[in-house]
Each structure stands twice: as C-alpha cells, then as structure tokens.
Amino acid sequence: MTQINLFEEENFWENEWKEMPEFIMNPETPVLTIKLNFKTRDDIKKFSELFGQEIKFNQENYWFPKLNRCAVSNLKYYSDESEK
Numbered sequence: 001m002t003q004i005n006l007f008e009e010e011n012f013w014e015n016e017w018k019e020m021p022e023f024i025m026n027p028e029t030p031v032l033t034i035k036l037n038f039k040t041r042d043d044i045k046k047f048s049e050l051f052g053q054e055i056k057f058n059q060e061n062y063w064f065p066k067l068n069r070c071a072v073s074n075l076k077y078y079s080d081e082s083e084k
Contacts, residue, residue, distance in 0.1 A: 028063070028067060052064075052065075053066050
C-alpha cells in the first residue's frame with residue numbers, strides 16, 4: 001500500500017471514493033433559541049418533568065422535542081452482497 005502525500009495531489013480522495021454512497025449532512029438548525037432562568041432546584045425539576053428531558057447542570061443546549069442523534073447509527077453500507 002502506498003502512502004498518499006496530501007500536499008502533492010489535489011483531489012487524492014476521488015479514486016478512493018468511486019462508487020461510494022453520497023453523504024449529505026443535514027444539520028439541525030433551530031427556529032428559535034431561548035434562555036431560561038430558574039430560581040430554585042425544585043423549579044428545574046418541575047420544568048424537567050414538563051419538558052420530558054432531564055436538565056443537567058453541565059449541559060447548556062436541549063432540543064424540543066428531543067433529537068434522536070443515534071437514529072441512523074445502526075445503518076451500514078455494504079458494497080457487496082457477500083459481505084453481509
């Protein structure tokens with residue numbers, strides 16, 4: 001196997017990418033972002049129950065409804081039927 005010098009060949013990846021599935025990134029972008037302030041931990045607990053997600057002190061961002069980021073993690077690409 002030969003090593004590719006990334007600085008010599010401009011589109012080095014094109015040969016390796018032939019017949020590969022197209023990858024389209026669809027990043028989620030919010031329509032609205034809001035900032036919430038809570039007076040007590042009990043208020044956080046109540047909101048968390050209404051919101052349907054556990055509010056954590058080390059996490060700043062949440063989606064409603066909650067995003068399932070693992071929705072496609074079980075999908076695999078097979079280039080040859082015999083590899084299954």
